[in-house]
Amino acid sequence: MALRAVPHVEGGSTAGIETGSTRSKFGMVEDEVARCQEIAEDHPDAIALAGLHVHIGSQMTDIGLYVAAAEVVAEKAAAIKARFGDDFRHVNIGGGFPISYVKYNDQSPDIGYFHSDLEPGDVAAKVVPVLEGKLGADIEILTEPGRAMTSDSGLLLTRVEGLKRRDGTTWLYLDAGYNIIPESAFGWYFHMVTANRTGETNTDRFRVVGPLCDSIDVYFDMEGEAKVQELVDAKPDWAGDRALLEDKLVHMPGYRELPAATTSGDLVAILDTGAYQLELTNHYCGRPRPGAVMVGEDGSVKTIRRAETPADLWRGEEG
Ligand SMILES: Cc1ncc(COP(=O)(O)O)c(C=O)c1O
Numbered sequence: 001m002a003l004r005a006v007p008h009v010e011g012g013s014t015a016g017i018e019t020g021s022t023r024s025k026f027g028m029v030e031d032e033v034a035r036c037q038e039i040a041e042d043h044p045d046a047i048a049l050a051g052l053h054v055h056i057g058s059q060m061t062d063i064g065l066y067v068a069a070a071e072v073v074a075e076k077a078a079a080i081k082a083r084f085g086d087d088f089r090h091v092n093i094g095g096g097f098p099i100s101y102v103k104y105n106d107q108s109p110d111i112g113y114f115h116s117d118l119e120p121g122d123v124a125a126k127v128v129p130v131l132e133g134k135l136g137a138d139i140e141i142l143t144e145p146g147r148a149m150t151s152d153s154g155l156l157l158t159r160v161e162g163l164k165r166r167d168g169t170t171w172l173y174l175d176a177g178y179n180i181i182p183e184s185a186f187g188w189y190f191h192m193v194t195a196n197r198t199g200e201t202n203t204d205r206f207r208v209v210g211p212l213c214d215s216i217d218v219y220f221d222m223e224g225e226a227k228v229q230e231l232v233d234a235k236p237d238w239a240g241d242r243a244l245l246e247d248k249l250v251h252m253p254g255y256r257e258l259p260a261a262t263t264s265g266d267l268v269a270i271l272d273t274g275a276y277q278l279e280l281t282n283h284y285c286g287r288p289r290p291g292a293v294m295v296g297e298d299g300s301v302k303t304i305r306r307a308e309t310p311a312d313l314w315r316g317e318e319g
Contacts, residue, residue, distance in 0.1 A: 001040065002053050002092065004027045005052060005053070005072070006027035006028060006054075007056060009021065009068045010023070010065075011057030012060060017057055018056070019094075020054060048087045050088060050090060052088075052090075052091050053094065054093060055095060059096070059099075060096040061115075063123060067127060067130060070127040071130055073091050073131065074131050074133070075134065091139060091142070092142040094143065095147075097145050098118055099147055099272060120143075120145060128141060150274040154273045154274025155273055156190075158175055158270060159174070160262060160268060163263060169207055170207065173210070175210075177210025178212060178216065180210075180277075181270060181280075182281075182282070183280065184218070187252055189251070190219075192269065192271070195268065197266065203257045204259075205255035205256070205257055206255060206257075206258055208256045220254045224250035227249050228249050278305070283312075291303060291306050292304050292305040
């Protein structure tokens, strides 16, 4: 058995994916860890206290957070190891390694935690000495990378269904909405390219949106932008601090820079969607889910999930 502890380190790039403090629902605080140790001690035939685990958040771009969590783990694990001896074999520092969603080749939105050069090896170089220093070189160190391993293995291809020009703004309607990329509605940034126009250098700015019935079905931070406007309307003298408000409240660029000729029928590739996205797709607004294909190193294409038909919308329903 391993215990998941609360290290009281707030990792994660947003509150919703911060899992290392008592703000989140995860883990055990000190007296809970102590109680578990008592139970393990009372039942040595049934329970071996073999490890200690933390996972402090996702898309963590600050190396100091991993070190802070490792210091807590090292301290707590050393105490448990002193009590349980060789039964205690591993520490698990969780996942959270970031990827660079922002690509600086054709657009450079300054959107903080969506860009990172931090590599898992950089984290290991700082964290392993902290753990081995306290626990010895024989301690097994586990880690649980998620998005860093799989994000760039997947992309979503979506078709442009239409354009609308209003007040100097071009709105680009895609056939994939927030039923396919739900994280876009939470303000998560995925880079886009017009897949059939990658060689075109003349670009324009587009307000990119999905096909569904809610205004939030967009690829910009509608809630954040509205919140800034509400605050400035309520406190007009805050208008001078608009840049600060936007920095704190708006998490995606308002426009996507795509080839200016991008038009109906084109294919837009939404990149780095290989982690968490496929299983988040849903039937909202009565839309069948798309299929998924795997492209082999040799260029071979294999269907790994068939595209749904309308009949899949009522599959499993009774009565
Ligand atoms: C306990 C635990 N470990 C690891 C991960 C992977 O996180 P990431 O994809 O940020 O590396 C998660 C994600 O939810 C998790 O809950």
